[in-house]
Structures are given as C-alpha cells and as structure tokens.
Amino acid sequence: QVQLVESGGGLVQAGGSLRLSCAASGIIFSINAMGWYRQAPGKQRELVASIFSGGSTNYADSVKGRFTISRDNAKKTVYLQMNSLKLEDTAVYYCRAIAPMGYWGQGTQVTVSS
DSSP states (O other): OOEEEEEOOEEEETTOOEEEEEEEESOOSOOOEEEEEEEOTTSOOEEEEEEETTSOEEEOTTTTTTEEEEEETTTTEEEEEEOSOOGGGOEEEEEEEESSSEEEOOOEEEEEEO
C-alpha cells in the first residue's frame, strides 16, 4: 500500500520558517516527480513546488525566492524549506508523488500568524 506521510507543519509567525517533509513508502517503481500543493480555505488546491527525477525544480511565482524544494531519492523523501513566511502562505499543504500513478498525502496544516 502506497503511503505519503507528511510532517513539519505547524504555527509560525510571519517572517519565520518551517520545513515540511514527505516520506513515501510502498512505491515499487521509480518516482518520476514529487511536489507540494496547498489549499487555503475557500480556494482551489494549487501547485507550490515540484522536483523531478533529474533534479529540475518548478515553483509557483508566489513562493519563488522564499521556498526551496529538495529530495532524497534513496529515502524517497521530499522536503520543502519555507522561509520568510507570509500570512497568505496559510493553508493545508499536500505532498504528491508521480510513480507513475499519482499519489497524495493526507495534508499538513501550516498557519502563519501576524
């Protein structure tokens, strides 16, 4: 059974930092891509950042320069380092893996306070 287990969410003041982790288990095939999405109340889920097997990355314009995605292929784990957090970063953050089917994590809450 495929599982994506996220951790690292929480409450942080604006300007602070958090690091999210997502560990994949039960995936037999190679993971083509992993990424982070987020969904704020009343809004659609949106892509935050993604990283591909070759190491290339992609970021939403709203997080460029503040967030960094990385992965440990051996551990099948993806990380999201979030710096200079803003109130508008508050959302549930979801991990996604493409291997080659798509899988979602259960989500982790990130709340940025003023």
